[in-house]
Amino acid sequence: MARYRNVITILKNPFYAGTYVYGKSEKRTTIVDGRARKSYGHLKPKEAWEVIIKDHHEGYISWVEYERNQALLAGNTYAKVGDTKSGRGGRALLGGLICCARCGRRLSVTYAGSYAQPVYRCDKPNLQLGQRPCFHIGGKRVDDAIAAEMLHAVAPMAIAAAEEAERMLKDGEQDRRRIAEMELQQAQYDASLAERRYAACDPDNRLIAAQLEKAWETALQRVERCRDQLERMQTPDVDDVHPDFTGLADDLSAAWKAPQTTMRTRQRLVRALITEIVADVDEAAVEIVLVIHWKGGQHSELRVRKPRTGENGCRTPEQALAVMRSMAGRWSDQDIAASLNRMGIPTGQGKTWTARRVGPQRRLHGGHCSAEKTSEWLTLSDAAAKLGVSRHQIRKLIKAGILKSEQIIPDAPHQICAAELENERVVAALKRNGRPCRVDSEKQISMFPNT
Numbered sequence: 001m002a003r004y005r006n007v008i009t010i011l012k013n014p015f016y017a018g019t020y021v022y023g024k025s026e027k028r029t030t031i032v033d034g035r036a037r038k039s040y041g042h043l044k045p046k047e048a049w050e051v052i053i054k055d056h057h058e059g060y061i062s063w064v065e066y067e068r069n070q071a072l073l074a075g076n077t078y079a080k081v082g083d084t085k086s087g088r089g090g091r092a093l094l095g096g097l098i099c100c101a102r103c104g105r106r107l108s109v110t111y112a113g114s115y116a117q118p119v120y121r122c123d124k125p126n127l128q129l130g131q132r133p134c135f136h137i138g139g140k141r142v143d144d145a146i147a148a149e150m151l152h153a154v155a156p157m158a159i160a161a162a163e164e165a166e167r168m169l170k171d172g173e174q175d176r177r178r179i180a181e182m183e184l185q186q187a188q189y190d191a192s193l194a195e196r197r198y199a200a201c202d203p204d205n206r207l208i209a210a211q212l213e214k215a216w217e218t219a220l221q222r223v224e225r226c227r228d229q230l231e232r233m234q235t236p237d238v239d240d241v242h243p244d245f246t247g248l249a250d251d252l253s254a255a256w257k258a259p260q261t262t263m264r265t266r267q268r269l270v271r272a273l274i275t276e277i278v279a280d281v282d283e284a285a286v287e288i289v290l291v292i293h294w295k296g297g298q299h300s301e302l303r304v305r306k307p308r309t310g311e312n313g314c315r316t317p318e319q320a321l322a323v324m325r326s327m328a329g330r331w332s333d334q335d336i337a338a339s340l341n342r343m344g345i346p347t348g349q350g351k352t353w354t355a356r357r358v359g360p361q362r363r364l365h366g367g368h369c370s371a372e373k374t375s376e377w378l379t380l381s382d383a384a385a386k387l388g389v390s391r392h393q394i395r396k397l398i399k400a401g402i403l404k405s406e407q408i409i410p411d412a413p414h415q416i417c418a419a420e421l422e423n424e425r426v427v428a429a430l431k432r433n434g435r436p437c438r439v440d441s442e443k444q445i446s447m448f449p450n451t
Contacts, residue, residue: 008073011069011073012070012073014052014066015059016059016060016061016066017059017060017061017062017063017065017066018054018055018056018057018058018059018060018062018063019052019053019054019055019056019059019063019066020051020052020053020056020057021049021051021052021053022049022050022051023044023048023049023050023051024043024044024049025040025041025042025043025044026042026044027039027040027042028042088264088267089262089263089264089267090109090118090263091111091116091117091118091139091263092109092118092120092139092143093139093143093146093147093263093266093267093270094120094139094142094143094146094270094277095109095118095267097270097271097274097276097277098120098142098276098277098278098279098290099276099277099278099279100122100134100135100278100279100280101278101279101280101289101291102122102134102135102280103122103124103125103134105122105124105125107120107121107122107279108120108121108122108123108124109121109139117138117139117140118138118139118140118143119136119137119138119139120136120137120138120139120142120279121133121136122134122135122136123136135280135281137279137281137288137306138307141288141304141307142279142288142290142304145290145302145304146270146274146277146290146292146302147256147266147270149292149300149302150269150270150273150274151252151253151256153273153294154252154273155252173233176233177230177233177234180226180229180230180233181230183226183229184223184226184227184230187219187222187223187225187226188223190219190222191216191219191220191222191223193219194212194215194216194218194219195216197212197215197216198212198213198215198216256269272295273294273295274292274293274294274295275293275294275295276293277290277291277292277293278290278291278293279291281306282303285303286305286306286308287303287304287305287306288303288304288305288306289301289302289303290302290303290304308364314347314348314349315348316347316348316361316365317345317346317348319343319345320340320345320347320353320361321361321365323336323339323340323343323345324336324358324361324362324365325365326406326415327339327415328362330376330377330415331377332355333355333356333358333359333362334355335379336353336355336358336362337353337354337355337357337358338353340353340358341353376417376418377415377416377417377418378415378416378417378418378421379414379415379416380394380395380414380416382416383403383416383421386418386421387421387430389430393430394416397426397429397430398414398416400429402423402425402426402429403416403420403421403423403426404416404417404420405420
């Protein structure tokens with residue numbers, strides 16, 4: 001089994017590329033404690049090599065490929081300043097591509113949280129010099145912003161490429177039609193020539209006449225084939241579906257988000273367009289500032305809002321937020337959590353609600369302060385207990401419009417004001433023992449009128 005040291009030694013040896021080299025290293029002499037001390041094996045740059053003879057012998061690869069491999073190996077060297085690291089997979093899109101605007105060092109990638117989300121950190125000053133770390137930013141929000149900016153930058157090019165591809169397709173069809181017309185003209189000329197030859201032949205020479213007649217017949221068959229081919233090209237076939245290039249720009253986003261697209265492929269696409277990304281944090285504006293250096297020499301600035309306290313990548317359902325806004329200020333976080341669990345609405349992470357999970361979301365999205373449960377607002381069960389009836393009867397009163405209640409969305413818990421329980425219509429409806437709790441309509445005609 002080959003070791004890494006053996007493989008890298010072969011790849012870096014010019015002999016592998018059919019080149020003889022002498023003088024790659026040198027010895028150095030230094031004075032230590034008044035004595036000369038020699039050290040060997042100091043590598044010299046390629047420009048300082050003493051002898052370089054290319055094509056000295058048959059190599060496994062060419063010299064151009066050897067130099068390209070050396071550039072890739074140098075770019076992939078760990079912690080080397082000034083080079084972009086290759087995409088090696090993982091969950092971070094910009095690993096080895098993003099650097100710090102304050103100290104110039106590349107940001108390292110760490111994974112934090114229960115779901116191991118990537119985080120870009122600039123902690124080299126702390127590790128090497130004992131200084132305060134520059135900053136750290138969440139990776140998912142930055143990766144999504146860079147991906148969207150890259151797709152937006154490529155979209156005009158994709159539209160132009162789609163138009164060019166459609167033009168090339170039409171030009172190809174015209175060229176094929178022109179070739180078919182020329183073949184038909186040549187076949188008609190050959191048929192006319194064969195006819196003239198047959199007409200000029202002596203009828204008594206039957207052998208020559210038979211051959212000329214056969215050649216004339218073959219030429220006529222060729223004319224028919226060329227005419228049929230040209231007619232098929234001029235008449236569009238219903239089953240022949242031409243590729244649609246109009247949605248190519250939209251397909252870029254779908255291809256980027258496709259499950260079959262690996263992170264390594266996305267990293268290579270990013271590195272094909274972006275040279276480097278310089279990141280900083282604007283504390284005053286609470287934003288992440290990203291300066292993108294594109295391959296063509298252009299630069300653009302992108303600002304990404306930093307997440308607030310309690311905000312995470314797992315988005316809370318909008319139905320849950322609507323229930324929180326409706327019940328906040330009237331109900332405690334425990335009651336809100338119980339209502340959300342009864343409705344079957346999970347958290348953004350697919351978990352059940354608790355008071356500790358409701359509180360940060362309520363404060364994050366501008367909800368009212370948590371309130372202790374009072375007698376002003378009642379649930380369906382509280383109203384039934386206060387009136388001494390079943391929940392089924394309270395639900396009938398609400399359905400009939402006798403008892404007013406608030407419901408933010410369908411299937412949300414009913415919020416009943418305590419003052420509504422003393423309404424005359426509610427009291428009258430509950431006094432009808434054994435009868436349905438409904439109101440007699442004024443427009444309805446009785447089946448048995450009083451006589």
